[in-house]
Structure formats: structure tokens, C-alpha cells
Amino acid sequence: MCGIVGLFLKDPGLEPDLGRLTARMLGTMCDRGPDSAGFAIYTCGRDGVVKLTLRAPAGVAAADLAGRLSRSIPGSSVTVHDSHAVLSVPEVEEAAVGEWLAREAPDIHVIGRGSRMELYKEVGRPDTVAARFGLPAMAGTHAIGHTRMATESAVTVDGAHPFSTGPDMCLVHNGSLSNHNGVRRQLEHEGATFETENDSEVAAGYLTWRMGQGLSLGEALEASLQDLDGFYTFVVGTESGFGVLRDPIACKPAVMAETDDYVAFGSEYRALAGLPGIGSARLWEPEPATVYFWER
Amino acid sequence: MPDIDLSVTPLRDLNAALHRLSPNTNERHWTVANPEGRHAVAVGLDAPVTVEVNGPVGYYCAGMNKQATVVVHGHAGVGVAENMMSGLVHVTGDVSQAAGATGRGGLLRVDGNASARCGISMKGIDIVVRGSIGHMSAFMAQAGNLVVFGDAGDALGDSIYEARLFVRGSVKSLGADCIEKPMRDEHKQALADILKRAGLEGDADLGEFRRYGSARQLYNFHVDMAGAY
Numbered sequence: 360m361c362g363i364v365g366l367f368l369k370d371p372g373l374e375p376d377l378g379r380l381t382a383r384m385l386g387t388m389c390d391r392g393p394d395s396a397g398f399a400i401y402t403c404g405r406d407g408v409v410k411l412t413l414r415a416p417a418g419v420a421a422a423d424l425a426g427r428l429s430r431s432i433p434g435s436s437v438t439v440h441d442s443h444a445v446l447s448v449p450e451v452e453e454a455a456v457g458e459w460l461a462r463e464a465p466d467i468h469v470i471g472r473g474s475r476m477e478l479y480k481e482v483g484r485p486d487t488v489a490a491r492f493g494l495p496a497m498a499g500t501h502a503i504g505h506t507r508m509a510t511e512s513a514v515t516v517d518g519a520h521p522f523s524t525g526p527d528m529c530l531v532h533n534g535s536l537s538n539h540n541g542v543r544r545q546l547e548h549e550g551a552t553f554e555t556e557n558d559s560e561v562a563a564g565y566l567t568w569r570m571g572q573g574l575s576l577g578e579a580l581e582a583s584l585q586d587l588d589g590f591y592t593f594v595v596g597t598e599s600g601f602g603v604l605r606d607p608i609a610c611k612p613a614v615m616a617e618t619d620d621y622v623a624f625g626s627e628y629r630a631l632a633g634l635p636g637i638g639s640a641r642l643w644e645p646e647p648a649t650v651y652f653w654e655r
Numbered sequence: 656m657p658d659i660d661l662s663v664t665p666l667r668d669l670n671a672a673l674h675r676l677s678p679n680t681n682e683r684h685w686t687v688a689n690p691e692g693r694h695a696v697a698v699g700l701d702a703p704v705t706v707e708v709n710g711p712v713g714y715y716c717a718g719m720n721k722q723a724t725v726v727v728h729g730h731a732g733v734g735v736a737e738n739m740m741s742g743l744v745h746v747t748g749d750v751s752q753a754a755g756a757t758g759r760g761g762l763l764r765v766d767g768n769a770s771a772r773c774g775i776s777m778k779g780i781d782i783v784v785r786g787s788i789g790h791m792s793a794f795m796a797q798a799g800n801l802v803v804f805g806d807a808g809d810a811l812g813d814s815i816y817e818a819r820l821f822v823r824g825s826v827k828s829l830g831a832d833c834i835e836k837p838m839r840d841e842h843k844q845a846l847a848d849i850l851k852r853a854g855l856e857g858d859a860d861l862g863e864f865r866r867y868g869s870a871r872q873l874y875n876f877h878v879d880m881a882g883a884y
Binding site for chain 1: 691692693710711713714730732733748749751752770771789790
């Protein structure tokens, strides 16, 4: 099953409400995925500063660790959200962060990296997870989220979406890929590294690889129609864009809404029902094998 | 005239109240507000009543319907009017996949588009879509009529039995064992009857529709046809 949501704002006036609206969308998708949840949110950024989202394992206090880390890295700052910490560091200091983590806290995962993207995921009911991280109070330009119903692997945070495999790029997936092992091998050959055995991480890695070749998000999604097999609905975020793709059979549900103020995606209409102006929004079901994307 | 607000009344209470209606009930016209995409709104009705739903509904709205008229002012999710037995279901917006699936009777009218697998395994229902329909529609359709004012997607009528398909626009491709058939006067008359029942008499030029149905080559497995599967 699983549920996915996405919200891409066109009206800057709604940016303070992005977290609140996204949290509500995630909450309505609890029925589709009560086991774990995650979201990526694109917030403000500064030139020359990179944001690293760090996830601490159970039993490790993210606040203590992030504090030690930021004191060790000149010019850095940190915000802690439950088990996650977002570290903002000058780009020139990023390598030092990696060294510090490898030395001092090798069990910390860097789950997201970019100029604006922050990424959070945990085991638990999606509404609880969103509240733990304080999503309703977050502001930003766009966000994507996922609620997981584990059917084929354990309920762990490693299996939770979104997956990020490149700067400011992340993906949520509803479905199941059938050729992910072959694609993973091919991408590893190209130099990509993967943290999990998860098929969705391969999809994210594939898009990152394609965009690394100079393709736009839309072109990378177009290419995935040829190279990824299985059933899928993807929602993808980049620093400036938001894309949607369904497989040619359209196995997994999807509904979209667009107004002058936003573009929204939900696995079901229920996820969209609380958005402002939804009554007069253009609503449609994305066509199979058709790439949709928006850029700011 | 009961008015139910689903932001106040639990959906189960609405459906239970509709299920309790006797054939000679005086409560013949119901309105439902704020469905907000909820699933299984007005399912399993078996009384000659009208239920008007104001807003978009989720999955399986008006499934298993008997006798009743269900009107959705908005869009409907997956499986609207699935396994309908009789009555009328009318959606003013678009419908998602598998609209009218396995329906045995009654009429489903969709004023917008229907996505994939519209009328899959239909067994006697009549479906009228004023927009277009998605791929694999009327898959294994057994009986009934599917009328489409717009276009049909890939593999229309794959492995079809005896349902009749009338499409005014283009057909992207026909599925296995589905062929175009001549549109004779008897078929135009049948089409006119369906449109009349749908309240769409004179809404479309009957001469613009083309008829599709079964070539009847796949009823029994024949090794020469293996490539068609």
C-alpha cells in the first residue's frame, strides 16, 4: 500500500504554512502507511553553506552529538529535531564534518545533503512522526512525504522514505521495482553508492545519476521509463523542482491538484481535501508513463 | 429529506441508515455534504431513493448499488459503482480506475473522464462516459454497453466476451480479440436507448460512433492464438 504526498508552492505567501499543510496531508495518509513516515522539506538556504541532515540511532542523543560536532566545525550551526539534527556548515568545512563523524560517531547517518533540503524519517504513525519533528511549524517552498506500510521488509527507519542520493534531491515511491538489483549493479559500476537494499533508493540513485549527466529532472524521469521496470508512482524533489511519474500500467493511485498558488500530489484525494482553495482547484489523475514536473 | 454532513456524522452511520431503508420509505431524497474523498460512501444501497453527494468521494462509492440513484457532484476515486446491480450512478466530474467494474446492471454516467480499466469485467451494466477513458478498459467485458464520447486508451476490450463498446473518438489500440464491427441500425437504436436513459438524448450524433466487440476467437484456448495473449 503506502501513501505519498507532495506540495509545491507557487505563492510565496503560503511558504510559512508549508509544514502545517504537509503535516495534514501526511496525517490523512496514516491509513495507507501506519508503520513509518518521512518527509523532505525545502527551506531557506544561504550561498556557500551546505545543510546536512544527520540521523542518530536509537539511544544516541542527537542534541548532545550535534552540539559537540558544531563546536568542532568553525562557522557551523545546528538545529535539533528529535532524533535528527540539521547542521549548516560552510562548504569548505564539509569534508571536516565527514572526518569528524567517521572518527567520533560512525553510527550517525547523513541522510540528506544540499543547500535547502532537510530530510526526516522515523518509525511510527505518520501523524506522530510529523509532530515529533515539528513539521507543522516548518516553512519552505516545497515538500514531499511518504507513509509506509511495510509488506516485504522489516519496519525499520532504513526502509523509510524519502531517499536522497544527491544534493537537494530526494524521492518517495509507492510501488515495487522488479529490476532494481540489476540497475543497482550498473549504477555501482558508475560509482554510485547505496546505503540499503531498498528498490526505491535505486530509483533515487538512478535519477541522481541521470541528472549528473546533465539531464533535467523531467528528462531524467523520461529516461527512467526506459530503464526502470516494475510498478511505481514517484514524487521527486530537487532544489528548484518537483516531479511526478507513474509507470505505464498505472498500478498505484495518484491524484493531483493545481491552483494559482500550488501544485499538490496525493495518493488519494483525501490527502488534498484540506488544502486552501481545493474546491476550485483543477483536479486530475496523472496519466500513465507521463512526466509531470514544475520548476521554480 | 435527510441532510447528512460527513464532517459531523460518521460514514458508518450514514451507510447504516441507508441500509435500513425499506422499499416503501418516505425518506427518498438524501443529501451528503463534506465527503472529502472518504471511501465507500453510499455503498450497498437497496432501496428506490436518491442520494446526492456534494463533493469528491474516494474509492468504491455506490458499489453494489441496487435500485438507488446516487449522484456525485464532483470527482470519484477508484471503483465507483463497482458491481452495481441496478439503479443509476451519476458522477459530474472525473472518475478514477475501474469505474463500473464487474457491474451486472444499472447505468453509470460519468460527465468527465474515466481513467484506466473502465468497465473491467462488466457483466451487464451500461456505462456512459462523456469524456475519454484510459487503457485496458472493458478488459474481459462480458455483457452490457460501454459508450464513450471521447477517446479510448490502449488495449480497449482486451479478451472481451459479449459486451458492446461504442466510441466516438479515437481508439489508441484494440486489445486481443477485440475488433471493430459494423454500426447497423439496430446498434444505433440500442445506443439511442442508452443515451436516453442516461438523460443525454440528442447530446451526440449517433452516426459518429463506431462499434467494437469480440471476434470470438479466444473463448476457448487455441494454440494458434497463443501469441495474442
